[in-house]
Amino acid sequence: MTNGHIPFNQDRINSDESEGAFNEYIDNQLNDLIEGILTDGNIEEFGERGSDLIIEMDDIQPPTFVYGDDGRGGGGGGAGPGGGGGKMSFSLPFEKLMELIAERLELPDLKKEGRGKIKQVSYTFKTFGPMGVILDKKRTFKRALKTSVATGVYNPDQNRYDVSFRRRDRRFKLPQRVEKPKFKAVVFYMGDISYSTYGERLELEKRLVKFIHSWLDYNYGPNSVEHRFFVHDAEAYEVMPEDFYRVANAGGTRASIVFDLVAQIAVNEYDPATTNFYGFYFGDGELFADDAKEIVTIIEEQMVHIFNRVGVVEVQPSRSSHLNTKISNRFRRDRVVRLGELKHKKDTIDVIKKLFGERPG
Structure with a gap:
């Protein structure tokens, strides 16, 4: 059998046992894929953002239909799973993948009514x-x-x-x-690129940012979402997406300046009444006490009233990290402000649920 490529479709071929086994095998492979993403945090399985996911399977041959004059009609002519059929690939649409993951994680559809509509x-x-x-x-x-x-x-x-x-x-x-309805969303990604943030921390950030990027595109439509990236060390400035993960060599860091910059851009470059704002900050949480206190003030006075979501994720925080503690003291039950702690790859899914899951009233 030559390598094949078929599109994934919800319609099932179920005319005989061979075809039923084939469809069951496909479902099992999809379940294994989703389980791997959710259990191990393998978000890199997504492939390119917004594109179909190509899944390869070994040792399977899809059923074929044979037509002839021998009176037998069309039947499942191929071997089922385990038949030594070689390798086959099929494409899983990006929307279907996100739908399956959202269903398993019990993530709600993002609110599109009211502000920003x-x-x-x-x-x-x-x-x-x-x-x-x-x-x-x-x-x-x-x-x-x-x-x-x-x-x-x-x-x-x-x-x-x-x-x-x-x-x-x-x-x-x-x-x-x-x-x-035309929904316009703007996502602000804020990252600490001071000398204390490097290596595995940045890799963990990349994985989480990739999911956020895909999740918001899935909810609003990729052409309705603008993604902007900001970094800070001792200063704050906007960068291209590929520069978001480049580490600076500056020794000091001050995070409140990037929160203030994003808040100012939101009200000066967009109409808060017709725009859905999302802001996500990634850092190790090691800030001076007055810096953390100023961040709380900026979120409370400039962001929480116009943003759909403000997420703060401490990535591999040390014992001296206290940013989330300061924010939690003020926004413990807030529906807009969400906090997460990302220590290992397997924490990724838990952080996603904290950022986007339903919060009890």
Whole structure:
């Protein structure tokens, strides 16, 4: 068997036992894939963001249908799982992958009602009726032709080619009001690139950022989300995505300046009434006490009232890390502000649930 590539589809082939075994094997492989992502935090399994995930399977041959004159009809002609069929690959759509993961993690759909919702109202001619202003000539002709055939007015066998148009045959285009929600979201990623953040810490950040990127694109649509990246050491500034993980050699760090910069950009470059804001900070949590206190003030006074979510994740925090402790003292039960601690790869899924899961009231 040559390598094959088939698209994943929810419709199942279930006409015989061979095909049923094939579909069951596919489902098991998908379950193993999702389980690996959720158990081990293997978010790199996503592949390129927004693209279909190509899954390869060994030792399987898909069922084939054979048609002939021997009276046997079409049957499952291929070997089932374990039949030594070689390697096969199929594509799992990005949306389906995210749907399966969201279902397993019990992540709710992001709220799109209220703040940040823009409705584009248009009138399209989607319905048709016997009365109106704009005549649909194509539909009218089809109905008139059917009537003429039924009454014998149109009968080519007897050289009758007339088409009779009656009043009841006429069909008019009717305008229908259509409201198309347009959701615009902006995501601010904030990272500490001081000398104390390096190596495995940055790798853990990359994995988590990748999921956040994919999750928000899945909810709003990739063309409706703007992703912006900001870093800080002793200063704060915006960078290209590929520069977000580059470590600076500055010895000092001050995180409140990046929170203040993002808050100012949100109100100065966007309309808070029509934009969904998301802000996520990643650092080791080692800040001066006055810096952490200022972050709490900025979140409380400038961000929490206009942001859908503010997430602060301490990555491999040390014993002297206290940023989340300071924030938790003020926002312990807040629905907007979420905190997480990422020590190991397996913590990734738990942090995701804390950032996006439902929080009891």
